[in-house]
Amino acid sequence: MTARTTFAAALSAALLASTAIAAPVKVGMITTLSGGGAGLGIDVRDGFMLALKQAGDAGAEVTLITEDDQQKPEVGVQLADKMIQSDNVDILTGIIFSNIALAVVPAAVKQGKFYLSPNAGPSQLAGKGCDPNYFNVAYQNDNQHEAAGEYANTLGYKNIFILAPNYPAGKDSLNGFKRFYKGELAGELYTKLGQTDFAAEIAQIKASGADSVFFFLPGGMGISFIKQFANADAGLPMMGPGFSFDQDVLGAVGDAALGAINTAQWSPDLDNEANKGFVAAFEAEYGRLPSVYASQGYDTAQLILSAQAAADIADHDAYHAALKAADFPSVRGSFKFGNNQHPIQNFYAREVVKRDDGVITNRIVGTAFENHVDAYAAECPMQ
Amino acid sequence: MTLFLEQVLNGLQFGTMLFLMAAGLTLVFGVMGLINLAHGSLYMVGAFAAAAAAAATGNFLLAIVAALAAAALAGAIVEIVVLRRLYRRDHLDQVLATFALILIFSEGVRWIFGSFPLYLDVPRALAGAVHVGPLSYPLYRLAIIVVGIAVAVGLWLLINRTRLGVQIRAGEADREMIAALGIDIARLYTVVFALGAALAGLAGALIGPIQSVQVGMGEPVLIMAFVVVVIGGIGSIRGALVGAILVGVTDTLGRFLLPIVLGGFMDQASAMSVGSALASMSIYILMAVILVWRPTGLMGAH
Numbered sequence: 102m103t104a105r106t107t108f109a110a111a112l113s114a115a116l117l118a119s120t121a122i123a124a125p126v127k128v129g130m131i132t133t134l135s136g137g138g139a140g141l142g143i144d145v146r147d148g149f150m151l152a153l154k155q156a157g158d159a160g161a162e163v164t165l166i167t168e169d170d171q172q173k174p175e176v177g178v179q180l181a182d183k184m185i186q187s188d189n190v191d192i193l194t195g196i197i198f199s200n201i202a203l204a205v206v207p208a209a210v211k212q213g214k215f216y217l218s219p220n221a222g223p224s225q226l227a228g229k230g231c232d233p234n235y236f237n238v239a240y241q242n243d244n245q246h247e248a249a250g251e252y253a254n255t256l257g258y259k260n261i262f263i264l265a266p267n268y269p270a271g272k273d274s275l276n277g278f279k280r281f282y283k284g285e286l287a288g289e290l291y292t293k294l295g296q297t298d299f300a301a302e303i304a305q306i307k308a309s310g311a312d313s314v315f316f317f318l319p320g321g322m323g324i325s326f327i328k329q330f331a332n333a334d335a336g337l338p339m340m341g342p343g344f345s346f347d348q349d350v351l352g353a354v355g356d357a358a359l360g361a362i363n364t365a366q367w368s369p370d371l372d373n374e375a376n377k378g379f380v381a382a383f384e385a386e387y388g389r390l391p392s393v394y395a396s397q398g399y400d401t402a403q404l405i406l407s408a409q410a411a412a413d414i415a416d417h418d419a420y421h422a423a424l425k426a427a428d429f430p431s432v433r434g435s436f437k438f439g440n441n442q443h444p445i446q447n448f449y450a451r452e453v454v455k456r457d458d459g460v461i462t463n464r465i466v467g468t469a470f471e472n473h474v475d476a477y478a479a480e481c482p483m484q
Numbered sequence: 485m486t487l488f489l490e491q492v493l494n495g496l497q498f499g500t501m502l503f504l505m506a507a508g509l510t511l512v513f514g515v516m517g518l519i520n521l522a523h524g525s526l527y528m529v530g531a532f533a534a535a536a537a538a539a540a541t542g543n544f545l546l547a548i549v550a551a552l553a554a555a556a557l558a559g560a561i562v563e564i565v566v567l568r569r570l571y572r573r574d575h576l577d578q579v580l581a582t583f584a585l586i587l588i589f590s591e592g593v594r595w596i597f598g599s600f601p602l603y604l605d606v607p608r609a610l611a612g613a614v615h616v617g618p619l620s621y622p623l624y625r626l627a628i629i630v631v632g633i634a635v636a637v638g639l640w641l642l643i644n645r646t647r648l649g650v651q652i653r654a655g656e657a658d659r660e661m662i663a664a665l666g667i668d669i670a671r672l673y674t675v676v677f678a679l680g681a682a683l684a685g686l687a688g689a690l691i692g693p694i695q696s697v698q699v700g701m702g703e704p705v706l707i708m709a710f711v712v713v714v715i716g717g718i719g720s721i722r723g724a725l726v727g728a729i730l731v732g733v734t735d736t737l738g739r740f741l742l743p744i745v746l747g748g749f750m751d752q753a754s755a756m757s758v759g760s761a762l763a764s765m766s767i768y769i770l771m772a773v774i775l776v777w778r779p780t781g782l783m784g785a786h
Contacts, residue, residue, distance in 0.1 A: 135591065137700040139599040267760045291756055292739075293764040295704050297695045298501075300494035300625065301739045307620075308487045321696030324601055329694050332606055332622045334613040353601035353696060 125162045126414045128405065129184035130195035131177055131205065132219075134169035137320055140349040141197045141394045142169075145219045147387055148398030149194075155382065156406050163405060166190065172197075174204035181205045185212055191414045192217060194401055197394070199223040199242060199270055210234035213417070215424065219401040220394060222443065224273060228477035231441040236424055238404055239397040240366055241443050241475035242270060245342035246277030248364035248448035248469035249315060253340065255450075255467065256362065259284040262311035262337075264302060266318060267291035274317035274342065280476065287311030292318070297325045303333045313338045317345060324353045331357035338362070343463075346453050348392035351461045358453045358461065366444070367396045367433050368451045368465045375430040390462055396432050403429040439474055441481035447471050486618045491740045492733065497625045499732025500632025504687035505709035506716065506724040507639060508680030514719025515655045515676050518567060519575050521582040523684050523709065524702025525589035530555040530685025531692035531701060532593055535604040544607035548689050555685020556678040558589075563677040568670070590699050601698035628690050635683070636725050643721060652676060656719060708735075711767055715774050717784020726782055731767050738766035 130149065133142035146167060153160035166188055170177040177196065184190045192215045196202045202221035209216050210232045218226075222241040226232070253261055263278055263286060265271035271291060279286075287309040290302055303326075306314055314337050318326050323345045330339065331354075339358075343365025344350075346358055369380050369390055379399055383391040391399075408423035427438050439445045448470040451463035509523050533554035538547040562585060570578050606624045613620040643649040651672055654662040663669045688702070695701065712731050716723025743759030750758070774782065 134599075135594070137698055139594065139699065140601070143599050267757065267764070289753070289756060290743075291760040293760065297701070297704065298498055300497065300622075301491055301736045304487055304490045304494060305740065321601060321698045321701060324696035324698070325694065328605070328696075329622075332611065332613075332624060332694060334620065334622075349600050353603050353698075355603050355605055357605070 124413050124415060125164060126192060126405065126409060127164045127188065127190045128166070128192045128194060129181070129188060129190035130165060130167045131170050131180045131184070131193065131201075132167065132195035133172045133197045133201075134167075136172045138172045138197060141220065141392075142195070144349065144392045144394040145195060145197065145398035145401075148383065148391060148395035148400075149219070149402040151379075151383055151386055151395075152399045152402035152406065154386075156402075159406055159409060160402075162409060163402075167195070170196065170201055172201070174201045177201040177205045178208070181209050185209065185214060190214065192405065194219055196221050202226070206235060207232075215420070217401050217404060217424075219397045222475075223270075224477050227441050227443050227475055228480035229482075231481035231483055233421060233442075233483065235442060236404070236438065237443045238401045239444070240446075241477065243273050243277035243280070243476060244366070244448060244473060245344065245364050246274045246317060247281050247476070248450070248473070249340055249342055249362075250278040250281035252362065252364055252450045252467065252469040253278075253313070253315065254281070254283050255469070256313075256338075256340075258313045258338075258340075260287045260310065260312045261285075261315055262287040262290070262306045262309050262313070263315045264288075264290040264292060264306075264318075265316065266294040266296070266322065268294045270319075271317060277476075278315055292322075296322060299326050299329050300333075302326075303330055303335060306330075306337070307333065307335050311337060313340060315340050317342055319344055324350055327354045327357050327361075340364075343367075343393050343451065346451070346463065347394070348390050348462065349394075351453065351463075355461065356455070359455060361453045362466070363451050363453070363463070364448055364469050365393050365451060365463075366446050366448050367393050368449055368463050370462075370464050371432070371434065371449070373430075373432070373434045376432040376434075379432045390460065400429070400431050400433070400436070403431070435472070439478050440483050441475070441478045442483070443475050443478065445472050445474050448473055489619060490621060491736055493621055493625070493629075495733030495736035496729065497629050497732070498736055499729035500629050500636075501687060501691055502705075502708055502712050502732055503632055503725050503728035504635060504683050504690070505705055506712035506728050507635070507721055508683035509709050510713045510716065510719055510721060510724045511652075511683075512677055512680040513713065515652055516571060516673050518571065519578045519582065520567075520680075521579060521706065522562065522585035522589060523680070524706030525586050526555045526559055526681040526684040527688040527691075527702040527705060528589065528593060528699070529558050530688030531604070531697045532597055532602060532688075533685070534689035534692050535602040535697045536597070538604055539602075544610075544693075547604075548686065551685045551689030552682045555688070556682040559681025559684075560674055560678040562681075563674050567677065568673070571673075586703070594699050599699070601696045604692040604697050606693040624694065631686075631690060635686070636721075639721055648675070708767070711771050713781075715771050715781055717778075717781030720781070720783040723781055723783030730770065734770050735763070735767050738763040742766070 168180045194217045197220045199221040218237040222237045227241045265274045339361040346363040407429035411423040412419040449465045450467040452466045454464045530551035534547040534551040537550035610624045712727040716727030742763045746755040746759045
């Protein structure tokens with residue numbers, strides 16, 4: 102090989118390195134794929150994989166390892182150790198439930214791995230416990246409840262009855278709601294976590310003279326409550342966070358949820374190009390409407406792809422800057438990270454409606470917050 | 485006052501539902517000496533079979549029949565394939581094996597029906613509430629109370645007035661002796677287990693329309709059913725009925741009254757928080773008190 106061709110080869114290699122796709126990245130996804138919460142993890146995973154598939158060659162540069170945490174914190178910790186120590190992943194993601202995130206995330210980010218949350222947003226990681234390696238691509242846990250409180254004012258509710266399960270996220274929920282709600286409370290109730298019969302609570306709601314009811318009851322608890330509430334002829338309007346009325350729930354409750362108002366940072370009918378493409382592609386790929394969890398998984402994968410295009414994972418600081426820039430077409434429209442690396446985004450009020458083809462889904466009826474910053478951002482020392 | 489009355493009805497309804505679960509559990513334990521953790525899975529099988537049949541036919545009675553058949557069939561298969569080998573082993577082996585069955589049933593149901601909760605609604609004829617004076621109460625919940633009482637009466641007749649009942653009672657008392665008398669004990673055990681499974685399936689089908697039909701729905705109910713069995717006395721159907729009503733009413737009234745009582749001498753927010761925490765413990769406190777007073781349960785012989 103002559104000196105000239107060697108030089109040319111080196112030059113073209115350098116050119117390639119600067120223009121071509123950056124080095125492959127290895128992503129470990131720990132999510133809930135079995136048990137009662139499996140639907141949420143499956144939606145996050147499916148949304149994530151759809152984005153990789155759509156990205157073609159760039160998506161192929163992302164190696165994805167998926168494992169089931171069985172909704173148990175100790176399993177999540179074991180999986181994270183395995184992924185970090187023997188699989189050598191660069192980025193972790195996927196966790197649905199806050200108690201698992203709190204067990205996994207602090208240790209993972211201390212070992213220099215990025216963690217991108219596609220769902221859980223506990224306050225501990227948003228305030229004093231924020232970390233440069235931790236990004237939340239979904240929401241802070243209080244946000245949807247805060248938006249519901251704010252929108253209850255818009256709807257003119259004056260005497261609302263609120264209930265949630267007796268565990269940390271339930272208390273955060275009602276506190277988040279009360280942070281913005283200005284009217285009176287007809288009653289405030291904490292139920293047992295995992296409770297599925299709400300006859301006693303519904304009797305109290307009916308007797309309280311409330312003009313409406315707000316509840317946060319995740320998963321099967323919410324499905325039970327909605328069915329029983331409709332069956333008791335209570336005749337009061339229902340509202341809740343988006344989780345309580347999302348696509349995974351609506352299929353199981355049918356007409357009982359029609360007309361309920363709920364708040365979320367995304368809706369299947371949100372009017373922007375990225376979202377239209379996402380909803381159509383998701384329905385074509387999986388044969389069902391995407392949930393808010395699917396949209397979060399999709400955006401998480403898009404965030405990684407955008408960072409891949411701008412930086413090399415080997416250069417930690419550059420990759421961090423590329424993630425923080427959040428330069429991707431979010432299905433939520435405007436999206437950026439605040440100082441604590443949690444989203445600053447809009448929250449919409451959605452109404453549960455029946456489409457002409459009989460599918461029950463959500464439709465945006467108003468905006469609760471524009472560019473909402475979470476309540477803990479000020480406590481985070483990062484700039 | 486009407487609110488209190490409504491809460492008592494709620495307690496009764498919850499109790500009859502627990503009875504359907506506990507009756508099968510206590511029957512299997514009493515006759516076969518088997519601890520069956522997978523009883524909740526049979527409840528789940530009943531609910532899923534009902535939801536699938538209701539979606540296919542739109543008929544709730546057919547859904548109930550499907551639930552009974554599916555749960556009884558699943559029970560019979562499990563008894564013949566797995567449990568038959570465990571009667572001579574100690575309870576720890578039974579607990580391990582039936583715990584494995586929970587996992588197998590859960591993943592099997594997910595494999596067939598998918599990971600998302602199924603839709604099952606109250607039949608139109610039983611929708612809405614009935615009004616008696618100032619009291620309004622969901623018709624469907626009244627129907628559950630009626631079905632629960634009918635099942636209790638039917639079981640009593642079966643145990644005390646039929647040939648099968650004689651065999652069941654004899655099997656409970658002395659299994660070697662009835663085998664020696666020429667009764668096919670293996671077949672008797674399969675029938676008893678399928679009967680217990682069908683009761684769990686019926687409970688699942690009845691509760692499905694007002695709760696979430698999802699994987700893992702049986703386990704919370706299973707724990708309550710065990711509490712009922714222990715309170716009522718292991719092996720006693722009558723004990724299961726009394727225990728179920730006691731647990732149902734205690735749990736419901738505890739949830740309703742404790743925050744109000746505590747509100748008398750502490751501020752509202754902590755009364756709510758402490759009250760709901762105490763309420764979720766109430767049935768276990770009840771169980772502890774009864775066990776101190778009667779270590780074999782209210783009507784237990786063992």
